[in-house]
Amino acid sequence: MADDKKLTTRAADFSAWYNEVIMRAELADYSPVRGCMVIRPNGYAIWEQMQRRLDEMFKDHGVQNAYFPLLIPQSFLSKEAEHVEGFAPELAVVTHGGGKELEEPLVIRPTSETIIYSMYAKWIQSYRDLPMLMNQWANVVRWEMRTRLFLRTAEFLWQEGHTAHVDEAEAEAFTLKILQTYRTFAEEWMAMPVLTGRKTDSERFAGALRTYCIEALMQDNKALQAGTSHNLGQNFAKAFQVTFQNDKGGLDYVWNTSWGVSTRLVGALVMTHGDDNGVITPPRLAQYQVVIVPIYKTDEERAQVLAAADLTLRELKAGGIRAHLDARDGVKPGAKYYEWEGRGVPFRLEIGPRDVAAGKVMLARRTGGRKVPMDTQGLAHTLRIEMDSMQVELLEAARTRREQNSIRGITKGSFLDFLARDGGFAYGGWCGDGKCEAEIKEETKATIRCLPDEEFQSPVRPETCMWCGRPATTEAVWARAY
Amino acid sequence: MADDKKLTTRAADFSAWYNEVIMRAELADYSPVRGCMVIRPNGYAIWEQMQRRLDEMFKDHGVQNAYFPLLIPQSFLSKEAEHVEGFAPELAVVTHGGGKELEEPLVIRPTSETIIYSMYAKWIQSYRDLPMLMNQWANVVRWEMRTRLFLRTAEFLWQEGHTAHVDEAEAEAFTLKILQTYRTFAEEWMAMPVLTGRKTDSERFAGALRTYCIEALMQDNKALQAGTSHNLGQNFAKAFQVTFQNDKGGLDYVWNTSWGVSTRLVGALVMTHGDDNGVITPPRLAQYQVVIVPIYKTDEERAQVLAAADLTLRELKAGGIRAHLDARDGVKPGAKYYEWEGRGVPFRLEIGPRDVAAGKVMLARRTGGRKVPMDTQGLAHTLRIEMDSMQVELLEAARTRREQNSIRGITKGSFLDFLARDGGFAYGGWCGDGKCEAEIKEETKATIRCLPDEEFQSPVRPETCMWCGRPATTEAVWARAY
Numbered sequence: 001m002a003d004d005k006k007l008t009t010r011a012a013d014f015s016a017w018y019n020e021v022i023m024r025a026e027l028a029d030y031s032p033v034r035g036c037m038v039i040r041p042n043g044y045a046i047w048e049q050m051q052r053r054l055d056e057m058f059k060d061h062g063v064q065n066a067y068f069p070l071l072i073p074q075s076f077l078s079k080e081a082e083h084v085e086g087f088a089p090e091l092a093v094v095t096h097g098g099g100k101e102l103e104e105p106l107v108i109r110p111t112s113e114t115i116i117y118s119m120y121a122k123w124i125q126s127y128r129d130l131p132m133l134m135n136q137w138a139n140v141v142r143w144e145m146r147t148r149l150f151l152r153t154a155e156f157l158w159q160e161g162h163t164a165h166v167d168e169a170e171a172e173a174f175t176l177k178i179l180q181t182y183r184t185f186a187e188e189w190m191a192m193p194v195l196t197g198r199k200t201d202s203e204r205f206a207g208a209l210r211t212y213c214i215e216a217l218m219q220d221n222k223a224l225q226a227g228t229s230h231n232l233g234q235n236f237a238k239a240f241q242v243t244f245q246n247d248k249g250g251l252d253y254v255w256n257t258s259w260g261v262s263t264r265l266v267g268a269l270v271m272t273h274g275d276d277n278g279v280i281t282p283p284r285l286a287q288y289q290v291v292i293v294p295i296y297k298t299d300e301e302r303a304q305v306l307a308a309a310d311l312t313l314r315e316l317k318a319g320g321i322r323a324h325l326d327a328r329d330g331v332k333p334g335a336k337y338y339e340w341e342g343r344g345v346p347f348r349l350e351i352g353p354r355d356v357a358a359g360k361v362m363l364a365r366r367t368g369g370r371k372v373p374m375d376t377q378g379l380a381h382t383l384r385i386e387m388d389s390m391q392v393e394l395l396e397a398a399r400t401r402r403e404q405n406s407i408r409g410i411t412k413g414s415f416l417d418f419l420a421r422d423g424g425f426a427y428g429g430w431c432g433d434g435k436c437e438a439e440i441k442e443e444t445k446a447t448i449r450c451l452p453d454e455e456f457q458s459p460v461r462p463e464t465c466m467w468c469g470r471p472a473t474t475e476a477v478w479a480r481a482y
Numbered sequence: 483m484a485d486d487k488k489l490t491t492r493a494a495d496f497s498a499w500y501n502e503v504i505m506r507a508e509l510a511d512y513s514p515v516r517g518c519m520v521i522r523p524n525g526y527a528i529w530e531q532m533q534r535r536l537d538e539m540f541k542d543h544g545v546q547n548a549y550f551p552l553l554i555p556q557s558f559l560s561k562e563a564e565h566v567e568g569f570a571p572e573l574a575v576v577t578h579g580g581g582k583e584l585e586e587p588l589v590i591r592p593t594s595e596t597i598i599y600s601m602y603a604k605w606i607q608s609y610r611d612l613p614m615l616m617n618q619w620a621n622v623v624r625w626e627m628r629t630r631l632f633l634r635t636a637e638f639l640w641q642e643g644h645t646a647h648v649d650e651a652e653a654e655a656f657t658l659k660i661l662q663t664y665r666t667f668a669e670e671w672m673a674m675p676v677l678t679g680r681k682t683d684s685e686r687f688a689g690a691l692r693t694y695c696i697e698a699l700m701q702d703n704k705a706l707q708a709g710t711s712h713n714l715g716q717n718f719a720k721a722f723q724v725t726f727q728n729d730k731g732g733l734d735y736v737w738n739t740s741w742g743v744s745t746r747l748v749g750a751l752v753m754t755h756g757d758d759n760g761v762i763t764p765p766r767l768a769q770y771q772v773v774i775v776p777i778y779k780t781d782e783e784r785a786q787v788l789a790a791a792d793l794t795l796r797e798l799k800a801g802g803i804r805a806h807l808d809a810r811d812g813v814k815p816g817a818k819y820y821e822w823e824g825r826g827v828p829f830r831l832e833i834g835p836r837d838v839a840a841g842k843v844m845l846a847r848r849t850g851g852r853k854v855p856m857d858t859q860g861l862a863h864t865l866r867i868e869m870d871s872m873q874v875e876l877l878e879a880a881r882t883r884r885e886q887n888s889i890r891g892i893t894k895g896s897f898l899d900f901l902a903r904d905g906g907f908a909y910g911g912w913c914g915d916g917k918c919e920a921e922i923k924e925e926t927k928a929t930i931r932c933l934p935d936e937e938f939q940s941p942v943r944p945e946t947c948m949w950c951g952r953p954a955t956t957e958a959v960w961a962r963a964y
């Protein structure tokens with residue numbers, strides 16, 4: 001661990017707490033390159049678990065991985081008018097290569113629609129080639145100076161899926177299928193409840209027809225956009241001439257979707273579950289689900305305890321549990337507890353000489369409560385049940401917190417009060433006018449996070465815009481956001 | 483498949499064959515970005531299999547994955563004199579970000595020693611922090627205009643390992659451990675025999691003390707460097723002040739190693755095993771190890787055959803075999819055979835109505851021979867034996883070819899003859915003089931691929947330099963290379 005100083009509490013300064021927790025758990029570090037961070041092994045291990053599961057989920061939908069160039073000719077971005085307008089301010093530009101000035105500058109991909117659809121134009125001939133379903137795991141760069149570890153960095157890692165379909169209905173269905181996949185991942189793997197819904201035009205992806213998102217509420221009651229799925233319509237198909245012969249012999253433009261989640265999810269995980277002692281990692285995404293700490297004084301005890309600990313380790317691993325034995329000499333058990341707690345390991349097993357004699361281990365849960373003695377017999381099975389239960393409890397706790405920090409049926413007055421207190425998700429009617437949306441943002445810094453899907457809408461449909469009082473066209477969810 | 487034209491044969495034009503094989507199997511494609519390629523799903527799937535296995539092997543050595551920034555301040559490269567000299571001509575330079583000219587240009591990493599060791603300087607305090615063993619899976623850019631798919635592109639994907647150790651002996655041992663890991667992977671997974679050995683000073687990594695490599699011989703008798711492992715000595719530690727308190731309380735510089743293999747290995751695999759019908763993928767790295775092709779005429783046969791094929795598919799998958807059922811309607815069995823053959827799938831199972839009735843399937847091996855009927859009973863087991871046997875046969879065939887195209891105890895005359903005919907690996911004495919090495923390269927285009935490890939040295943030790951006739955200091959292996 002980086003140091004032993006007490007962490008700032010969440011209540012005292014959430015932002016300081018967040019940085020300290022990450023630094024102490026050695027998830028990431030600042031780099032000498034402005035705007036960029038280093039993902040350290042403890043943080044990367046969480047990302048690897050996320051990647052593994054998401055990759056399986058995408059492949060179950062028939063999506064295949066591929067890899068497209070990092071560098072994109074500047075002219076490509078300009079082919080889709082909204083797209084270039086949205087991304088131009090954030091571009092990193094390569095002007096020299098191999099010691100010479102380039103004829104045309106290349107930009108480092110901020111996202112890969114343009115380069116990918118230029119290839120799709122070559123690969124897609126007929127409706128038989130559709131749908132084309134690809135994903136890439138890659139780094140992207142969006143120039144950004146106000147760095148926040150994992151949440152906002154000039155370079156970040158992500159996956160970006162890109163698909164092509166025969167018609168709008170199929171593209172829309174795929175966009176929503178991915179949105180639900182993201183939701184399932186967030187809830188079942190990250191134990192992070194999310195709202196699903198549609199973005200307003202002002203928050204729509206540059207070049208998309210419609211953008212859908214999953215939105216989570218962090219412990220400081222700020223919203224975090226955790227994933228987006230876009231129906232791109234035929235915008236890029238027209239810009240890059242991605243056409244196909246339909247089954248009647250005519251020529252059509254394809255319908256595209258794109259969708260992504262990033263290493264930002266690691267930050268979301270920390271801000272959803274962490275407590276004043278550090279990170280809490282849901283069991284399904286933990287690098288180590290269980291850490292075993294041996295306790296001994298004499299050499300004889302050491303030999304005996306380590307033998308028992310090693311046996312337990314092997315049994316847990318054989319039972320499919322990601323277990324680690326912290327056998328370091330010269331580090332006291334208490335220091336080990338503190339370190340693994342800070343890193344967020346869900347379960348700790350302590351084994352001392354008396355436990356060995358009794359065929360027991362002491363189980364401590366990262367989420368608190370008393371330590372309890374457990375039989376070593378059948379321990380892997382017991383732990384699997386404990387893990388499932390912690391996974392559910394974390395999700396439920398986060399959902400309860402979110403609901404306690406949500407308000408429905410807002411008026412301008414109650415909305416301003418809500419923001420002046422703790423804030424959170426505020427549901428209310430909206431007139432659908434972008435000017436009204438902009439004014440709210442200007443005056444309160446709160447934005448429309450999404451127009452929520454039916455499941456999340458209020459039982460009573462709002463009739464008027466909570467801000468301007470005109471008739472409401474839809475319900476919206478406002479919050480201050482990362 | 484891209485087209486149905488007959489492939490150029492290897493004998494007629496190896497280079498054309500290579501490109502056609504890759505395009506037809508849809509492993510990769512040229513991109514609109516000069517010097518860059520697109521890795522298509524069929525090619526990326528091979529890389530994913532490679533990554534999976536290599537990642538396990540590294541983790542078994544205690545190596546952890548991390549991620550460091552893509553962009554490196556230009557001044558960092560200059561801190562190690564040899565390093566900057568080696569890489570300066572190949573750099574891509576970012577001069578503008580976020581619409582402004584940068585104060586200091588950033589280079590896109592050509593390799594990450596400088597940025598990584600600048601972080602190690604912060605993280606390493608004491609001998610207790612050592613060894614530090616990290617790896618990253620990343621993209622790198624080395625400006626390159628003479629593109630060859632997978633072998634030579636401006637951007638490529640690779641892994642780069644970076645470690646820090648207390649002393650030279652431990653660093654050297656780790657460098658060699660990784661070299662052996664690469665060899666094991668090449669031989670046991672790629673079925674590609676390699677020489678191991680040390681690079682001469684002229685071929686050494688810019689900034690390293692010693693560079694070791696694995697070298698393979700392609701079917702056109704050109705050598706391919708397939709992986710390198712460097713003992714970096716204390717060069718980078720001194721440049722970036724990576725020091726630690728040793729166990730006696732003194733301050734020492736760490737000893738570093740770095741090592742990498744890249745998507746070049748996909749090209750190596752194609753050029754090692756491919757034949758005039760396309761790619762041949764060794765079973766252990768194949769995306770699909772077995773493809774099932776159903777054969778039917780009537781609807782009734784179709785239903786019956788597809789049901790049996792699906793059952794077989796599920797049994798093979800349950801048996802841990804990566805199997806795929808090609809159930810496409812409207813594509814004839816012959817066209818399917820041709821397509822999967824081109825893609826290099828090791829085994830094909832044909833199932834027709836008579837096979838179903840007899841409880842059999844027909845097995846075709848990508849490496850040739852007659853089709854043989856197999857019992858569906860116990861098929862997964864039978865196929866696992868077949869796969870192991872093909873894996874061994876491919877390695878043995880490649881090794882035999884390499885040995886047939888190697889010559890030992892060369893003189894200047896026999897060496898020139900050898901190169902004038904087919905070429906290959908030429909073993910001979912070398913005086914150790916870089917001028918002699920340079921003259922040979924100038925006159926013959928052959929380079930010293932490595933100073934071979936003992937296992938690969940000739941039984942009779944050469945006494946004189948094959949070129950200049952002075953006393954030999956070592957045996958060397960020459961070849962023309964990619």
